[in-house]
Amino acid sequence: MTEPDPFRENADLLRAFEERPLTGGMKVPDRVLFDLEEARKEAVSCSRFSVIQGGAQNTLKREQRTSPLLRLAAVLALLSTITWLLFPTSVPTARVVLTSPGGTISETRPTIAWTSKDKPGQKYDVWILPAEGDHLTAPVLFVAKNVTSPVSFADLAAGPGITAAALTPGTDYRALVCLASMGRTAGVPVTFTVTAP
Amino acid sequence: MRENSKPCFIMPPNLLSLRRGDGPAWAEAYSLLWETGMMIARLRLAGERFAQDRQDIVSTAIQQLIRGLVEEKNESYNQITTWDDCLGMTRHILRQRIKDFLRSRERSFVDAVEELPEAPLDFAPDQRFRLEELLPEVDRLQPDPPVPQVFRDRFIEGWSTDEIVERRGINRNTLLTYFAKGLRTLRERLTRLEGDLS
Numbered sequence: 001m002t003e004p005d006p007f008r009e010n011a012d013l014l015r016a017f018e019e020r021p022l023t024g025g026m027k028v029p030d031r032v033l034f035d036l037e038e039a040r041k042e043a044v045s046c047s048r049f050s051v052i053q054g055g056a057q058n059t060l061k062r063e064q065r066t067s068p069l070l071r072l073a074a075v076l077a078l079l080s081t082i083t084w085l086l087f088p089t090s091v092p093t094a095r096v097v098l099t100s101p102g103g104t105i106s107e108t109r110p111t112i113a114w115t116s117k118d119k120p121g122q123k124y125d126v127w128i129l130p131a132e133g134d135h136l137t138a139p140v141l142f143v144a145k146n147v148t149s150p151v152s153f154a155d156l157a158a159g160p161g162i163t164a165a166a167l168t169p170g171t172d173y174r175a176l177v178c179l180a181s182m183g184r185t186a187g188v189p190v191t192f193t194v195t196a197p
Numbered sequence: 198m199r200e201n202s203k204p205c206f207i208m209p210p211n212l213l214s215l216r217r218g219d220g221p222a223w224a225e226a227y228s229l230l231w232e233t234g235m236m237i238a239r240l241r242l243a244g245e246r247f248a249q250d251r252q253d254i255v256s257t258a259i260q261q262l263i264r265g266l267v268e269e270k271n272e273s274y275n276q277i278t279t280w281d282d283c284l285g286m287t288r289h290i291l292r293q294r295i296k297d298f299l300r301s302r303e304r305s306f307v308d309a310v311e312e313l314p315e316a317p318l319d320f321a322p323d324q325r326f327r328l329e330e331l332l333p334e335v336d337r338l339q340p341d342p343p344v345p346q347v348f349r350d351r352f353i354e355g356w357s358t359d360e361i362v363e364r365r366g367i368n369r370n371t372l373l374t375y376f377a378k379g380l381r382t383l384r385e386r387l388t389r390l391e392g393d394l395s
Contacts, residue, residue, distance in 0.1 A: 006377035013384055018237045019288065024207045026232040032256045036227050037220075039260035043267035044218035 094124060094179045094187045100150070101175060101192040108166035108194055109153035114177050116149065123180035124187075126151055131172035135189040141173070146180045170196040209280035218267040226283075230259045233284050234291050241295050244355025254298055258291040344379045347372060 007014065028036070095117040101110040112126050128142040129135055140159030144151050158164070167173060171194055178187030207229060214222035234255035242251050262283065265274035277283055347365065350356045358376075362369050 006373055006380055009377070010380040010384065013380060013387070014240065018240055020236065022207050022229050022232050024229060024232070026228055026235065028227050028231045029252060032231070032252060033227060035256050036223070036259055036263065039263045040218055040220070040223050040267065043264045046264075046268050047218060 092179060092182065092186055094118060094122075094177055096124070096149075096177050096187070098175055098177060098190045102190060104193045104195050106169075106195050108169060110167070110192075110194075111150050111152050112144075112156075112175055112177070113150035118179070121148075123148060125178050125180050125182075125184075126156070127176040127178075127184065128156065128167070129174045129176060129189065131174055131191055135174060135176055136184050138174075141167075167194045169194050212278070212280060212283070215283070216266055216269065223263070227259070230262065230284070230287050231255060233287050234258055237288060237291050238295065240352060241292070242298070242355060243351070243353055247355055250298065254294050255291060258287060258294050261290050262287050343367065344375045344382075347375050348379050351376070 096114040097116075098112075098114045100113040101107075112128075114124075116122060116124075123146045126144045126147060127140055129138040130141065132138070139161075141162055141164075142153075142156035142158055144156045147155065153166070172191060173194065174189040174191050176184060176187050176189040178184055210222045210226040210229070211219075215226060235251065238251040238255050242254070265271050265286070266277065266283070269275060274286070277286060343365070347361055350361045350364070351358075356364065358369065358372060361367075362372055365372070
């Protein structure tokens with residue numbers, strides 16, 4: 001059983017005493033007046049829309065003057081974000097032309113070579129992939145990471161589960177050269193065929 | 198008592214001027230906000246020993262109102278459209294601050310007067326009579342001698358229920374019964390006075 005609570009039961013009565021009409025005759029202590037005035041001045045200085053009382057004319061605060069510029073900047077930032085979201089920038093791609101291998105070759109351990117329009121010293125990742133399948137997910141036959149042209153076949157490492165030390169004659173392959181550390185998306189695969197001896 | 202309780206009409210300060218941080222408008226408002234705050238503080242934080250705390254708490258509450266109203270950074274302050282809203286916000290801030298103060302002093306919250314509900318009033322006694330002025334009425338109408346004394350302990354001296362139990366050496370439930378009787382008497386008396394005046 002809960003305890004009787006006369007104060008809560010008569011809360012409306014007590015609240016009425018708290019909110020009786022004002023007389024306007026109560027003097028505020030001087031030290032309190034000082035604190036209140038300090039708070040008012042501080043609030044005025046922090047107010048976004050206040051005016052500074054100075055000189056013959058009221059001067060708009062800098063915040064108020066710059067407010068349109070800030071709004072414009074905010075709108076531009078918003079538009080930029082929307083543009084970026086709707087039209088994502090293209091992924092950087094290696095600007096290379098594969099010179100070897102290409103078309104049909106007879107070597108089973110060809111050298112991979114390319115010319116580049118990328119910045120000097122740019123490193124690349126090189127893959128030899130099967131001719132079929134998506135080049136992003138096709139199994140890796142041979143790979144060399146962080147290299148520059150040309151790359152001899154001996155510098156290529158065999159992919160997972162690959163035991164062959166050379167390409168198989170009579171088979172189609174793809175060579176892919178991409179910007180280093182950008183994955184297989186930053187380049188275009190080129191198909192070539194190793195002819196039978 | 199009626200002569201002392203003539204209605205007093207106060208011209209409220211201009212809210213737009215207050216929002217602009219206008220000095221003269223706020224100077225006018227300070228005394229009214231101070232009176233508003235002290236009404237609550239004296240009832241909920243009564244007693245000479247809290248005199249300094251009352252001033253500090255009311256002052257801090259009004260400063261909070263000033264910042265909120267002038268800086269316009271808070272949505273709840275932006276919804277203030279009348280002087281009565283200002284007074285209501287002051288009361289709300291003050292009640293919270295008094296509650297925090299009492300909590301920091303680890304006062305018992307069994308005393309419900311320390312956390313009266315925020316629900317709007319459904320009873321409108323004649324508010325021109327002060328509680329202190331009605332205490333003699335309680336004394337006159339109530340035959341039990343401790344009632345006026347415990348009312349004075351609670352509402353003038355500011356002692357909690359537990360403190361009065363300890364000081365007066367009376368049973369807690371008996372004390373709560375005294376309060377219930379006294380408040381019922383006050384309510385009846387106020388209702389009768391209101392009827393006489395109307």
